[in-house]
Amino acid sequence: MTVSYLPAGEEVALFTAAHLAGLPLLLKGPTGVGKTALVEHMAQRLGRPLVTVACHEDLTAADLVGRYLLEGDRTVWVDGPLTRAVREGALCYLDEVVEARPDTVVVLHPLMDHRRELHLERLGLTLQPAPGFTLVMSYNPGYQSLLKDLKASTRQRLVAIDLDFPSREHELRVLVEAHGIEATVAQPLVQLAQALRRQPVDGTSEAVSTRALIAAAQLHRGGVPLRQALDATLACALTDDASVAAALRECIATYVDA
Numbered sequence: 001m002t003v004s005y006l007p008a009g010e011e012v013a014l015f016t017a018a019h020l021a022g023l024p025l026l027l028k029g030p031t032g033v034g035k036t037a038l039v040e041h042m043a044q045r046l047g048r049p050l051v052t053v054a055c056h057e058d059l060t061a062a063d064l065v066g067r068y069l070l071e072g073d074r075t076v077w078v079d080g081p082l083t084r085a086v087r088e089g090a091l092c093y094l095d096e097v098v099e100a101r102p103d104t105v106v107v108l109h110p111l112m113d114h115r116r117e118l119h120l121e122r123l124g125l126t127l128q129p130a131p132g133f134t135l136v137m138s139y140n141p142g143y144q145s146l147l148k149d150l151k152a153s154t155r156q157r158l159v160a161i162d163l164d165f166p167s168r169e170h171e172l173r174v175l176v177e178a179h180g181i182e183a184t185v186a187q188p189l190v191q192l193a194q195a196l197r198r199q200p201v202d203g204t205s206e207a208v209s210t211r212a213l214i215a216a217a218q219l220h221r222g223g224v225p226l227r228q229a230l231d232a233t234l235a236c237a238l239t240d241d242a243s244v245a246a247a248l249r250e251c252i253a254t255y256v257d258a
Contacts, residue, residue: 004178005034005041008170011161015042018159019091024112024135026097026155029163032209035138038163039093048132049090051081055100061107065120077123086111086118089132097137098150105154111135112157142206168194171210181217185226189213192230192255201251203244208234227256 015038018025027035036052043050053064066080085092097105110117112135118127137158139150166174168190175186193208200207212233219229235248 003037003040003044005037006170006174006178008163008166011038011163012042012045014159014161016046019046019134022116022129022134023159024108024157025137026150026158026160027136027138027163028141028160029138030142030165030209031140031206032211033163033165034210035163036093036095039091039136039138043091046091046132048134049085049088050093051085051088051090052093052095053081055094055096055098057099057101059100059104061104064104064107065118066122068122082108083118083120083127086127086129086133089130091134091136094135094137096139098139102151105150108135109153109157112154165193165197165207166210171213174210175213175217179214179217181214181221185217185220186213188226188255188257189217189230192252195255196248196251201244201247203241204238204248206238208238212237227252230256 015025019042027038029035039052040050053059062080064080064082066078066083068075069078079087082092084090094100107119110119111129116129118129119125120127165171171190171193172183172186175181175189176183181189190213193210193213196208216226216229216233219232220226224232230252231249235245235252238248239245
């Protein structure tokens, strides 16, 4: 499936240059601004396979590089996703990398500097990445804390790309050109999102994402009234507080006809 992505700045050129230089990347930005879409788009553009890892606090180094598993009456080595990507020359995407344990991230360091190698201690092997391998990480700075942040030793190895919510004009292009949403539907959606980002409703922890607008438009395309679709993707999705949801519905009603 072809991924639709419209660059908002120089992120595609910077990603391409880092890939060609063998440099690891860090994509920074709020939820729903297109970090994953950019990685998927670049994998297609560069003609490389993509291996994605959803990071979490229980992710171990063995989960990334591999482990021995029982198979019948013997043990066999099974590569983890990072090792597969290194062997195949794939893009390896670590989504929300700050959720992983710091000791897990440290195993990546030899891949992220001049050494460009992956140590498999259990096998007594050191792998050099196949041509085309690139390590890509992402995280949402809005959720970082003293306990969940990247070490300076990790950051210094990365080429960082900042992604943020698009301008009104660009967001309209994304909805209309990249996702085939009718302009008459896209315009009120974008106006609503831009207004809520300028003046968020108290009690909402996240800003309205472009992804949520696209989901609402897809529901509408399937026959759901647009205001009801926005209720499902915004008012109900962003909060469990009835008063906050009511305030969001008031904002929706201001920009979207029943």
